Amino acid sequence: MLPLAGGYERYFDTLAWILQQCRDDRLVQDELQQRYMAAYSLDPYVALVQIQALQKYGLLEKASDLIAATSPSNHWLETRRADFVIGTMHANLKFVGELIHEVRLPRTRKSLLKTANNRYGFGWQKDSQIAYRLGWLRSAGFAQLQPGNTYQATSAGLEFLERIELYRPTTESAPALGDPPPESVAGTAHDDARQDGEFGANGERGEKPTALNTKLHRSTHDLAAEIGDRLVSLSCDGSKHQEFELVVRDAFAHLGFSAEHMSGPGQTDVLLTGIQPPEARRADAPTLWSYMVAVDAKAATNGKLADLQVTWPALALHREKHAAAFSMLVGPSPRPRLLQFAAGASVAVLSADQLAGLCRDHAEVPLPAADYFWLFADAEGEPRGGAVDLSPIAAARAQAVVRRDLLAQVVEAVSDIAADFGPANQQLVRFSLTTNAALGGDALSAEVAAALDFLGSSWLRALVRADPGTADPHYVPTAPRRAVAARLRWLADAFDEHEEDAGPQPGSGSTH
Numbered sequence: 036m037l038p039l040a041g042g043y044e045r046y047f048d049t050l051a052w053i054l055q056q057c058r059d060d061r062l063v064q065d066e067l068q069q070r071y072m073a074a075y076s077l078d079p080y081v082a083l084v085q086i087q088a089l090q091k092y093g094l095l096e097k098a099s100d101l102i103a104a105t106s107p108s109n110h111w112l113e114t115r116r117a118d119f120v121i122g123t124m125h126a127n128l129k130f131v132g133e134l135i136h137e138v139r140l141p142r143t144r145k146s147l148l149k150t151a152n153n154r155y156g157f158g159w160q161k162d163s164q165i166a167y168r169l170g171w172l173r174s175a176g177f178a179q180l181q182p183g184n185t186y187q188a189t190s191a192g193l194e195f196l197e198r199i200e201l202y203r204p205t206t207e208s209a210p211a212l213g214d215p216p217p218e219s220v221a222g223t224a225h226d227d228a229r230q231d232g233e234f235g236a237n238g239e240r241g242e243k244p245t246a247l248n249t250k251l252h253r254s255t256h257d258l259a260a261e262i263g264d265r266l267v268s269l270s271c272d273g274s275k276h277q278e279f280e281l282v283v284r285d286a287f288a289h290l291g292f293s294a295e296h297m298s299g300p301g302q303t304d305v306l307l308t309g310i311q312p313p314e315a316r317r318a319d320a321p322t323l324w325s326y327m328v329a330v331d332a333k334a335a336t337n338g339k340l341a342d343l344q345v346t347w348p349a350l351a352l353h354r355e356k357h358a359a360a361f362s363m364l365v366g367p368s369p370r371p372r373l374l375q376f377a378a379g380a381s382v383a384v385l386s387a388d389q390l391a392g393l394c395r396d397h398a399e400v401p402l403p404a405a406d407y408f409w410l411f412a413d414a415e416g417e418p419r420g421g422a423v424d425l426s427p428i429a430a431a432r433a434q435a436v437v438r439r440d441l442l443a444q445v446v447e448a449v450s451d452i453a454a455d456f457g458p459a460n461q462q463l464v465r466f467s468l469t470t471n472a473a474l475g476g477d478a479l480s481a482e483v484a485a486a487l488d489f490l491g492s493s494w495l496r497a498l499v500r501a502d503p504g505t506a507d508p509h510y511v512p513t514a515p516r517r518a519v520a521a522r523l524r525w526l527a528d529a530f531d532e533h534e535e536d537a538g539p540q541p542g543s544g545s546t547h
Contacts, residue, residue, distance in 0.1 A: 040075035117175035141185035259398035263391030270387035273336035291404030303353035340366035361411035378421030458501035458509035
């Protein structure tokens with residue numbers, strides 16, 4: 036881990052300056068390095084490696100050669116909740132949250148160095164890495180320097196500790212007592228910045244981080260409610276246009292889109308990349324599976340978005356510039372005249388209240404990203420203009436609930452049939468579920484077959500075939516339903532832990 040300029044307990048101030056530079060201007064790494072050097076009188080190498088370190092921590096990222104703040108960094112800038120920063124660092128580096136655990140009682144840096152080496156497998160010769168980590172925790176308000184050159188977690192640090200997963204060393208040992216006082220705090224925040232091993236494998240959690248991003252520890256419902264509340268409030272504050280753009284981006288990211296905040300002259304506000312459902316793909320281009328949407332976010336102080344606030348030719352240029360298939364406008368309570376203009380311009384209009392509702396509904400029933408294609412397209416897959424029709428989304432949500440309930444009913448049916456008669460095949464399960472009014476006839480048979488395949492797959496193994504190799508498979512349950520639920524949650528954890536790598540990254544290309 037590396038420090039930032041400004042001295043201990045000021046790392047967050049410097050981080051805010053760096054992130055704001057990235058948000059205000061579209062900078063490549065060299066440009067950010069030059070600004071950082073000039074603002075804080077840094078050596079070029081020190082400035083470079085500290086910027087690169089922020090990328091390793093998950094606080095900065097490269098997007099099309101530009102340096103941008105990550106989602107946790109943007110959340111911290113907007114809320115100043117330090118857990119977004121420290122939680123992200125903890126997910127990507129060893130001995131961050133664990134250090135808070137170790138300073139529940141006062142500890143010296145020298146005793147913490149021994150603990151890091153003996154219990155956590157480091158091979159540090161100096162306590163610089165301890166000092167830098169403590170500097171970040173002190174800047175976050177999670178640890179404090181005590182009399183006698185000892186360090187102790189604050190109440191905020193202890194509260195954060197309760198919400199994260201820690202790496203537990205295999206051996207326990209009591210803190211060493213009577214350590215000599217540590218070396219004095221350095222006068223600059225970047226001394227010893229070239230120490231070997233700062234970015235080595237010892238300092239990082241590796242392929243399977245033992246802690247999740249702070250965002251993932253929070254309830255999905257809480258996150259959706261927070262996004263929804265901010266959408267509605269910021270849409271009615273004309274002085275906070277950029278904040279509204281950012282929360283619109285976060286809302287679509289919550290729905291499963293790849294969402295990039297663009298903004299700036301000649302740019303759309305948010306650029307979405309989504310997955311096209313198979314039924315909407317054109318016969319002459321069946322391999323075009325991704326699409327892009329240029330989203331413009333407009334706030335209005337009076338809480339009513341009027342047509343005079345929108346430059347319609349600019350929206351068309353945004354769509355053309357990004358080769359986007361669709362254009363969307365998001366704002367508070369769109370007026371009827373605006374909806375008429377939008378219909379003529381093939382611009383879909385979604386109110387802030389509607390987007391907030393979609394986020395809350397998604398927390399209840401998380402739909403596949405492809406289902407949201409119909410926010411922008413009509414029944415023929417062409418760009419929708421005017422007010423968005425949410426009925427296809429509601430129908431998809433209802434079907435998702437039916438299929439989820441059916442999955443549980445299939446498990447129960449197989450268990451009951453196996454207990455009373457023996458192994459169950461598709462026909463027996465289908466017969467036992469004839470009371471399912473939401474899915475009937477051939478649809479129910481197809482869904483039962485799909486459910487049996489899924490439940491009997493090697494990933495879940497809730498069911499096993501009693502007659503391997505036969506044309507008409509018969510199944511028996513392998514575990515009670517609570518065990519199946521536990522396995523499903525375990526499988527889901529793999530996607531949380533590897534959130535950045537889960538699923539395909541939408542490619543380039545338009546559907547139209």
